[in-house]
Amino acid sequence: MNAKKIEYPAFASRPVLSLPNPPKLLPDASNDAAFSEPPARGGRRGWDDTKLTITRKPRPGQVYFIAAASGARAPEFEGYHPGVIIRVSPHFTADACTVVYVPLTRHEPDGGSGRVLPYIHQLSAAPGPDGERPAWAVCDHIMTANVCRLERFHYPGEGPRIPDISREDFRAINECLGVAMPSVRNQIEARMIAGFDREREELLRRHAEEVARLKGEYDERMAAREFELMDDLTSPKKVD
Structure with missing residues (x-):
């Protein structure tokens, strides 16, 4: 059987310019509704707070990006924020597992007054790839979240990781929780x-x-x- 000769249009013979570092597209991004919508505040494209993406049960002291509950309004935390895990329920399933956490912020909670409230703790080292920036644990915002709302940090060149805070910071956060309650x-x-x-x-x-x-x-x-x-x-x- 003779193969049919394919005739290309004239512009196909033009030289193709190649970029030195072409962008890498995520697979099947065009077919995923999550990729077609803009990410939530503080989030990344592809994050979906209805799907379980973490593969291991969280531990107290770990830090995740956590999606706020639907309908959250200021001064509540909205979108995605880093949060320190305080407690984890015994079971690890998308339907049953929940975590208790306190959110982190990179904005100075005193509003520039120089007076930090006693239930706010500044971490000795901020979690994540941008560890040089200061971070504060807002311990009067004690929240519960389904594990589907947890996402790992993205480290450029390394992929997703889960950072921890120090034992001293975790102990200080628990003391601030007592002040907040x-x-x-x-x-x-x-x-x-x-x-x-x-x-x-x-x-x-x-x-x-x-x-x-x-x-x-x-x-x-x-x-x-x-x-x-x-x-x-x-x-x-x-x-x-």
Whole structure:
């Protein structure tokens, strides 16, 4: 069978200019509705807060980009913001797993007044590829999110990664959470004080019991010694 000769238009014979670094297109981007729409504030093209994209269960202290809940309005956080994971539910499924987190911001929360509120903590090092910029944890915005709203950081030349904050920063954030929720903090402190009081009473009781036991042993030894001395003094002397 003779192949049909294809006749190209005249402009096809023109030389093709090649760019030194041609842009890389994501596969099937034209067929994905998520790529055809502009990204949410702070997000990237292709992010979809209805689909589970992370492959591992989050851990406390990790930082993700987290989509705000639908209908969020200022002064709530809108769009995508980095958030520090505080707590994770036991199960890891798109239908059941949720995280408790506090959002991060790169805008100075004091508004330039120089006075940072006690429930806001500045991280020692900002998470993500742009770690030189300062970042603050806004600990009075305690939020819950389905894991479908979590996205990993994108590191140029490396791909997606999940950064962590330091133990000192995580400890400071938990202290700020107590400041942000005084009723919870007061209840915890009251329970701790009650526990200390019970422990103190138990120690005092055990101390009193030990003192009584030692006193009884001492009295018995002293009584036995007195009897030996009296017996020695009153017994008839032996004559050789």
